[in-house]
Amino acid sequence: MRRSEALSAGGTFLASPARGPFVRLMISAHALPAPPGAPRPVVVSFTDITARWHAEEQLRQHKAELAHVTRCCLVGEMAAVLAHELNQPLTAVINYCRGSALRLRAGTGGAAEIVEGLDLAVAQAERAAGIIHRMREFMRKREPQRAAAPINDVVGDALALVGPELRHHGIRVVPRLADQLPLVQADRIQIEQVLLNLIRNAAEALTSLPVIERRIVIETALAGSSVCVRVIDSGPGFDAEGLRRVFEPFYTTKKQGMGLGLTISRGIIEAHGGRLTLAPAYPRGAGFSFTLPVTTDPPVPAPDEGAG
Ligand code: ADP
Numbered sequence: 001m002r003r004s005e006a007l008s009a010g011g012t013f014l015a016s017p018a019r020g021p022f023v024r025l026m027i028s029a030h031a032l033p034a035p036p037g038a039p040r041p042v043v044v045s046f047t048d049i050t051a052r053w054h055a056e057e058q059l060r061q062h063k064a065e066l067a068h069v070t071r072c073c074l075v076g077e078m079a080a081v082l083a084h085e086l087n088q089p090l091t092a093v094i095n096y097c098r099g100s101a102l103r104l105r106a107g108t109g110g111a112a113e114i115v116e117g118l119d120l121a122v123a124q125a126e127r128a129a130g131i132i133h134r135m136r137e138f139m140r141k142r143e144p145q146r147a148a149a150p151i152n153d154v155v156g157d158a159l160a161l162v163g164p165e166l167r168h169h170g171i172r173v174v175p176r177l178a179d180q181l182p183l184v185q186a187d188r189i190q191i192e193q194v195l196l197n198l199i200r201n202a203a204e205a206l207t208s209l210p211v212i213e214r215r216i217v218i219e220t221a222l223a224g225s226s227v228c229v230r231v232i233d234s235g236p237g238f239d240a241e242g243l244r245r246v247f248e249p250f251y252t253t254k255k256q257g258m259g260l261g262l263t264i265s266r267g268i269i270e271a272h273g274g275r276l277t278l279a280p281a282y283p284r285g286a287g288f289s290f291t292l293p294v295t296t297d298p299p300v301p302a303p304d305e306g307a308g
Helices: 003-007 050-077 079-106 111-139 151-168 188-206 240-245 261-271
Strands: 008-015 023-031 042-048 147-149 172-177 184-186 215-223 226-233 276-280 286-293
Touching (some): 050 111, 079 111, 151 172, 188 215, 188 261, 261 276
Parallel strands (some): 172 215
């Protein structure tokens, strides 16, 4: 241990005075210089940081609530396409069940054929349940929870939610995901929210292009002690004003836009100790990148793992 570390210390503590509510104290101790061989005097100070702590706690809660509201808005915007996506497996379930019932009534087809029809119906029902489960997980109001997570899986979760919308607009996704990346310390739902924001913004920028040119590249790579994620589109990109203002709260060029997506995304990434930046893409388009610090903690199961 270095000498300076041994001689100064600090921390925050909850203290309960004889009467009245708990207060939060910051306690710090510093050793003062002394002649060689003489005992060093120590100054210990107690600062009441209760008010600051409450203000910070309130700010953190407001940020989490805002992120939750915008997640619900995101799903609301995707509702029409998600409903369509849900309709497909449900129609398939009806058809497989009807086919099996017809065979049973008519006495045609063996048991194996009927069981096969029912198995197919179950698989489609599970697909529909999976879509609903992903949506509910994403919208759930919850305390932010960080844990070690594989970033490529988080990209996969985001693509599973936004995939139907991309297909609807004829947008091709080109994943370039690095193998064997270390885990990142992240709240999976919040990072999924950032990805959804970037991917949906990219998709919206691409709708002005002919279908054949609509392409989003999603890259993951190791960058020093962080993992970097890039979402690159071949849309019109930004003019000088857009480049300057894109992360400003309420900056939007969309009729229905709130201009909060990138502000909230940047807040989420910075709270994770990373950075969200924008760079023009070559030969045209926008490339948003964010970093997340890697962790050596063991992985924990994803929120939807093991759920029915
Ligand atoms: P909103 O989507 O509600 O407008 P955002 O903060 O997500 O809010 O985006 C702010 C603005 O940045 C958008 O209105 C759009 O003008 C611009 N923008 C974001 N992503 C892109 C992109 N990939 N290509 C071009 N412009 C973009």
